[in-house]
Amino acid sequence: SNAQNRLIVNADQGKTTISRHIYGHFAEHLGRNIYGGIWVGPNSDIPNEDGYRKDVMQALIDLEIPNLRWPGGCFADEYHWTDGIGDPADRPKMINTHWGGVTEDNSFGTHEFMNFAKKIGTEPYITGNVGSGSVEEMSKWIEYINFDGVSPMADLRRRNGQEEPWNIKYWGVGNESWGCGGNMTPEYYANEYRRYATYARDYGGAKLYKIAGGANNWDYNWTEVLMKNIPLWMMDGLSLHYYTIAGSWENKKSATQFDKETYLETLRKAAFIDELITRHGTIMDKYDPEKRIGMIIDEWGTWFQVEPGTNPGFLYQQNTMRDAHVAAISLNIFNKHADRVHMANLAQTVNVLQAIILTNETDMILTPTYHVFDLYKPHKDATLLPHHLVSEEVSFGKEKMEALNVSTSKSDDGTVNISIANIHPDKKIDLDVVLRGIEAKNVSAEFVTAPAIDAYNTFEKKDVVKKAAFRDFKLNKDSLKISVPANSVLMVRVK
Ligand code: AHR
DSSP: OTSSSEEEEEEEEOOOOOOGGGGGEOOOTTSSSBBBTTTTOOOOSOOETTTHHHHHHHHHHHHHEEEEEEESGGGGGGGEEEGGGGGGOOOOOOOEEETTTEEEOOOOHHHHHHHHHTTTTTTTEEEEEEEOHHHHHHHHHHHHHHOOOOOHHHHHHHHOOOOOOOOEEEEEEEEEEETTTTTOOOOHHHHHHHHHHHHHHBBTOOOOOOEEEEEEEEEEEHHHHHHSSSSSSGGGGEEEEEEOSSOOOSOOSSSSSSOHHHHHHHHHHTTTHHHHHHHHOOOOOOOOOOOOOOEEEEEEEEOOOOOOTTGGGGOOOOOOOOHHHHHHHHHHHHHTTTTTEEEEEEEOOOOSOOEEEOOOSSOOOOOHHHHHHHHHHGGOEEEEEEEEEEOOEEEEEEEEEEEEEEEEOOTTOOEEEEEEEEOOOOOEEEEEEESOOOOOEEEEOOOOOOOSSBOOOOOOOTTEEEEEEEOOOEEETEEEEEEOSSSEEEEEEEE
C-alpha cells in the first residue's frame, strides 16, 4: 500500500444533513429536452404513457430524482403560462427565440409538467417570468397551481381537469435577471423581487419556498446587493449558476475530443465551484449567519461544443467519462457545503448540455453522468461526515490536481458512505482508509469506470461506461484498503 494516499473518516462527528435536493435536475424548453426527450405526445409511435416517453420516464423513476426545475432557464422569462393550458389544439404557438428560433406549440404546459412530476415521483420547481411578464401573471399562476377554494384561477384549473391544487413548494422568481432574464442591475432586480415575492402567495397548506435569482459565477456584488436589499423573510433561497467550460465562453472545446491537459483543465474548473460557494457563502453569512437561506445552485454542469452537425441552438453534446468526474467532483463539493447548499440542479436532463439521458427518435442511452447520480444515491439525506484526505497529485502540461476527490456521509441505519473519484487517467491508487467511530464489519462497493477518459456511450454501444460491482478492497479491524482503479468513481459502503 501507498501511505501517501490516506483517508481518515470521522464516523461519529456528523452534524449536517445532505439535502437530497442537491441531487436535483433541470429540464428547459430547449432543443430536444422536453419535446422529443420527455414529451412525444399521446399520438406518437414512440412508446409513451399519456404522451410521456416510457423509457425516459422509467430511467428518471429509477434514479429517484428529488426535484425537477422547469420551464427554464432563459425560456422561463418569455414563457406565458396561460398559453400552455386548456385544449392543446387551441393553444397559441410562440417562437423560442433563445433556443434555435423554433416554434413552441405549447403542448407541454403546466398540467403536463405537474403530471409528469407526479408520475416520476419528484418535486416540481417552477421558475416564473419576471423578465417579460408581470406581477399579476406570476401571482395568478401560483393561484392556479395552489389555491384550494373558489377563485377565478382555481376554477379555471378545475375546468381544465385538475380538481385538487398541486401544492407546489419550490418557486423561482425569475432566471438570470442579470442576463437573458431582463439584463437588470442587482439593485433593480432586488426591488422587482420584492414586488413579485409580495404577491407570490401562500395558499392553504402550501407554503412557498421562494428562490431569488442569484449570481453568475464570481459576481459577488450581485449576491451582496440582493442580501442587503431584500428583507430576509421574503426569500428562502438564493440561486447561483456556474458552468464548467473547457476553453473559453466564446471558444468552447469539444465534448469528446480532448487531451489529458484539457481533461485536467476541465476538472480544475469544475472544482472551482468550491471557491465560489465559499465566497458567495461568506457574503450570505454576513446577513444570514444562521444559514437559513439556501444557496440554490440551480444550473451547473459542463458546456462544450455541440455535437458536429446538430443545431447550435439545441446545445446537444455527448457525455464522456470526463463528465462523470465533473459530476462526482461537483457533488462531493456540494455535499461538503451542505450547511449552505440546500439544492442543486444539473443542466440539463435530456439531450441538453451535461444530460443524464440522450435519445434519438426511438432509442435511449444513459450517460456516464447518469451512472454517477445513481452511484451517489446513498448520500441523499445522509449526514455529512468530516474526513481528512491526503492524495497524490496528477499533472499534465500546465495543469495539476489531487488525483483523489472524496465525500463521506452516514445513512440513517449507520452505514458510512464513501464516494471516491480517481481522476488519474491511468494510475490505480492504493488508498488507506482509517475509520474512526465505527466498528466496520461489512463493506460493499460499486463503481463507474471506462476504458478511457474520453469513453462514452452511443446508441450502438450503450454500456461502454456503466455501473458495476467493485471488490478490490480489504477490511481489517478499523482499517480499510481500497485499490482505486484509474479513471473511476466509487461508492464504498461500510457497516
Ligand atoms: O442551461 C442553458 C441556459 O444557461 C439557461 O437557459 C440559462 O439560464 C443559462 O444561461
